[in-house]
Amino acid sequence: MNFYIMTLFPDMVMQGLNTSIIGRAAEKGLLTIKAVNIRDYTINKHKKVDDYPYGGGAGMLMQAQPVYDAWRSIVDKIGTKPRTIYLTPQGPTFTQQAAKSFAKEENLIFLCGHYEGIDERVLEEIVTDYVSIGDYVLTGGELPAMVMVDAISRLIPGVLHNDVSAEFESFQDDLLEYPQYSRPEEWHGKKVGSIADFSNFSFHAVKNFTTAEGGAATWKDIEGIDNEELYHKYQLLSLHGQSKDALAKTQLGAWEYDIVGPWYKCNMTDVVAGIGLAQMKRYKGLLARRKEIIGKYDAAFKPLGIQVLDHYNKEHQSSGHLYITRVPGITLEQRHEIIVKMAEAGVACNVHYKPLPMMTAYKDLGFDIKDYPNAYKQFENEITLPLHTKLTDEEVDYVIEQYCKIVKEYL
Numbered sequence: 001m002n003f004y005i006m007t008l009f010p011d012m013v014m015q016g017l018n019t020s021i022i023g024r025a026a027e028k029g030l031l032t033i034k035a036v037n038i039r040d041y042t043i044n045k046h047k048k049v050d051d052y053p054y055g056g057g058a059g060m061l062m063q064a065q066p067v068y069d070a071w072r073s074i075v076d077k078i079g080t081k082p083r084t085i086y087l088t089p090q091g092p093t094f095t096q097q098a099a100k101s102f103a104k105e106e107n108l109i110f111l112c113g114h115y116e117g118i119d120e121r122v123l124e125e126i127v128t129d130y131v132s133i134g135d136y137v138l139t140g141g142e143l144p145a146m147v148m149v150d151a152i153s154r155l156i157p158g159v160l161h162n163d164v165s166a167e168f169e170s171f172q173d174d175l176l177e178y179p180q181y182s183r184p185e186e187w188h189g190k191k192v193g194s195i196a197d198f199s200n201f202s203f204h205a206v207k208n209f210t211t212a213e214g215g216a217a218t219w220k221d222i223e224g225i226d227n228e229e230l231y232h233k234y235q236l237l238s239l240h241g242q243s244k245d246a247l248a249k250t251q252l253g254a255w256e257y258d259i260v261g262p263w264y265k266c267n268m269t270d271v272v273a274g275i276g277l278a279q280m281k282r283y284k285g286l287l288a289r290r291k292e293i294i295g296k297y298d299a300a301f302k303p304l305g306i307q308v309l310d311h312y313n314k315e316h317q318s319s320g321h322l323y324i325t326r327v328p329g330i331t332l333e334q335r336h337e338i339i340v341k342m343a344e345a346g347v348a349c350n351v352h353y354k355p356l357p358m359m360t361a362y363k364d365l366g367f368d369i370k371d372y373p374n375a376y377k378q379f380e381n382e383i384t385l386p387l388h389t390k391l392t393d394e395e396v397d398y399v400i401e402q403y404c405k406i407v408k409e410y411l
Contacts, residue, residue, distance in 0.1 A: 004074045005036065006036045007036070007038065030156060030157075036070050037070075039066065053116065068125065082108060083128045085127070085130075087144040094131050096151070102152045133148070184317060185317060198217065200217050202215045203215045209283055209286070210279065235267075238265070242259055245267075290387060290389065291312065297387075297400065305411055308324070323385045324382060335380065342403065357375070
């Protein structure tokens with residue numbers, strides 16, 4: 001797609017759009033952005049593009065001639081008259097649906113007004129779309145144009161590596177995006193999973209709280225929502241739409257059940273659920289033991305200059321899921337040597353995580369790790385040490401002893 005932005009301030013536009021996702025897309029040739037300086041097309045020897053409006057009134061008005069000639073230069077260059085968007089508070093408000101419509105075009109022209117506006121005669125002749133980004137006043141149309149270019153560009157195939165992101169982000173299908181959370185597990189006393197109306201948890205085998213497989217869905221008490229009804233709906237969706245679970249069908253005379261929908265089979269088995277109930281009783285102790293091991297690791301590794309995550313402070317609390325270290329200055333080959341030497345000493349280490357652009361499936365989709373230097377930098381010197389509650393104090397001390405001895409060779 002080709003964007004042409006008619007403006008009195010081309011540097012402002014290009015500096016704002018030649019960065020981040022849009023800038024990288026332009027470098028790859030997925031789109032082009034050209035700022036056309038309206039002032040270059042004035043016939044006034046002083047490069048003036050404005051004059052007083054007939055009938056008086058406050059401010060100055062952009063004249064028709066330079067605007068039209070700037071527009072004509074674009075049309076002559078591309079050989080067609082594309083949609084021309086005038087950024088004005090008088091137009092309908094820009095929406096995600098409008099962005100989808102504009103994204104289907106090959107060329108778009110944006111006309112950025114200034115002063116008190118533009119001579120209406122040229123607007124009637126060249127403008128196809130009048131668009132506002134909101135009911136407030138700005139100095140000119142440059143910021144609205146940049147907003148629209150950003151929103152439209154995200155819908156062009158290849159601009160977002162993860163095209164699913166554009167499909168499901170805020171305002172797609174007129175819905176807002178759901179709340180999301182990242183590390184740490186606890187921040188300012190607020191725990192992930194206790195904030196949103198609905199939260200889903202994984203109990204996979206490698207999780208702190210595990211049932212070997214499966215997970216859980218939780219929700220808050222919500223006014224107007226019947227918890228029992230919602231729970232029953234979850235049961236139906238997770239057990240082939242059967243109206244009774246296995247226990248209910250074993251009751252005297254209660255053999256008959258109905259299938260009310262052709263749904264899914266993803267219910268947790270009773271055995272696995274039993275493991276989960278036992279884990280709940282142990283979980284605080286499991287977290288405390290992880291914290292204890294992390295404390296031992298931190299005390300040993302920080303003085304050596306080994307970089308570690310800050311799991312616990314007054315601001316936040318980690319779940320202690322992984323003990324990630326980084327050895328400053330080492331290469332991928334040296335990282336591999338350290339992991340092999342630790343393995344020879346009987347200690348299994350890991351790496352969290354290999355960036356997706358380095359995986360074959362994502363390479364085939366066009367991802368290139370060169371576009372993600374920060375991800376690669378975080379990956380190349382990362383080593384994860386054992387962290388689980390079956391480790392004895394003696395084993396923790398042995399991991400520390402071996403890691404310190406081996407890593408010192410590379411510091």
